[in-house]
Amino acid sequence: xxxxxxxxxxxxxxxxxxxxxxxxxxxxxxxxxxxxxxxxxxxxxxxxxxxxxxxxxxxxxxxxxxxxxxxxxxxxxxxxxxxxxxxxxxxxxxxxxxxxxxxxxxxxx
Amino acid sequence: xxxxxxxxxxxxxxxxxxxxxxxxxxxxxxxxxxxxxxxxxxxxxxxxxxxxxxxxxxxxxxxxxxxxxxxxxxxxxxxxxxxxxxxxxxxxxxxxxxxxxxxxxxxxxxxxxxxxxxxxxxxxxxxxxxxxxxxxxxxxxxxxxxxxxxxxxxxxxxxxxxxxxxxxxxxxxxxxxxxxxxxxxxxxxxxxxxxxxxxxxxxxxxxx
Numbered sequence: 001x002x003x004x005x006x007x008x009x010x011x012x013x014x015x016x017x018x019x020x021x022x023x024x025x026x027x028x029x030x031x032x033x034x035x036x037x038x039x040x041x042x043x044x045x046x047x048x049x050x051x052x053x054x055x056x057x058x059x060x061x062x063x064x065x066x067x068x069x070x071x072x073x074x075x076x077x078x079x080x081x082x083x084x085x086x087x088x089x090x091x092x093x094x095x096x097x098x099x100x101x102x103x104x105x106x107x108x109x
Numbered sequence: 110x111x112x113x114x115x116x117x118x119x120x121x122x123x124x125x126x127x128x129x130x131x132x133x134x135x136x137x138x139x140x141x142x143x144x145x146x147x148x149x150x151x152x153x154x155x156x157x158x159x160x161x162x163x164x165x166x167x168x169x170x171x172x173x174x175x176x177x178x179x180x181x182x183x184x185x186x187x188x189x190x191x192x193x194x195x196x197x198x199x200x201x202x203x204x205x206x207x208x209x210x211x212x213x214x215x216x217x218x219x220x221x222x223x224x225x226x227x228x229x230x231x232x233x234x235x236x237x238x239x240x241x242x243x244x245x246x247x248x249x250x251x252x253x254x255x256x257x258x259x260x261x262x263x264x265x266x267x268x269x270x271x272x273x274x275x276x277x278x279x280x281x282x283x284x285x286x287x288x289x290x291x292x293x294x295x296x297x298x299x300x301x302x303x304x305x306x307x308x309x310x311x312x313x314x315x316x317x
Binding site for chain 2: 007008009011014017018021024025028029032035036039042043046047052055056059060062063066067070071074075081084085088089091092093095096097099100102103104107108
């Protein structure tokens with residue numbers, strides 16, 4: 001993945017890259033719209049006063065999806081060269097999950 | 110390679126944050142740091158979940174009686190929008206458009222300040238009601254979790270402001286591009302943590 005820093009793009013390459021960047025940015029705005037939509041549904045389903053056993057798993061799922069969108073698109077995991085980032089974050093998520101599971105199950109045994 | 114080399118949009122590398130060895134190392138180190146931050150917040154979430162609405166005394170307060178969803182909703186929208194504006198800033202960074210990048214970071218800072226203002230208002234309101242840090246185990250765990258996130262927001266805002274001021278006359282080069290990139294990653298991470306706070310603390314707090 002090493003990039004030659006002194007390389008100057010030709011006009012065609014430059015225009016092609018700009019077009020790709022524009023498409024990528026449009027994609028990011030779509031992801032943002034999706035995140036706003038998930039947030040809105042999460043708040044609305046709690047306000048609607050449905051059963052907690054239905055709403056709680058639903059909003060946790062929405063949170064997980066929203067975080068995945070944030071990581072893969074806003075924080076660029078969907079682009080090349082993010083293997084180490086994913087390795088560290090998935091390891092951290094595993095530890096986090098284990099810890100939270102322990103605290104909510106055995107503290108008030 | 111001289112880090113202060115002047116670039117044009119055409120000679121600017123496609124991934125300026127990783128174009129230098131320093132940039133590559135910083136990015137990797139920052140992701141290790143974010144992994145550590147994830148575990149830090151996990152301990153605070155776990156403690157809050159174990160202690161919420163529980164304690165030997167001071168049980169006149171509960172998540173149901175305290176939290177106001179409209180306020181949490183507005184705070185969520187502010188922070189989520191500020192996440193998008195920092196994506197715009199990075200889009201302009203990669204196009205070597207320094208002014209547009211600075212402008213979008215300024216918008217991000219304004220939205221972040223709005224979020225921070227509402228959080229201070231919220232804490233002030235709770236303390237006024239008598240729900241303080243020392244009032245109960247529930248209070249301690251709530252303020253530690255949400256307050257640590259608020260501290261991260263303050264650090265993120267200070268980081269953005271210092272970057273904008275320090276580099277205002279310098280323009281964009283391969284020395285400061287990774288700095289801007291990492292600050293924006295940090296800001297996204299703050300939003301990631303907030304997604305769990307509004308879901309687990311506020312929404313699920315109101316549910317039970």
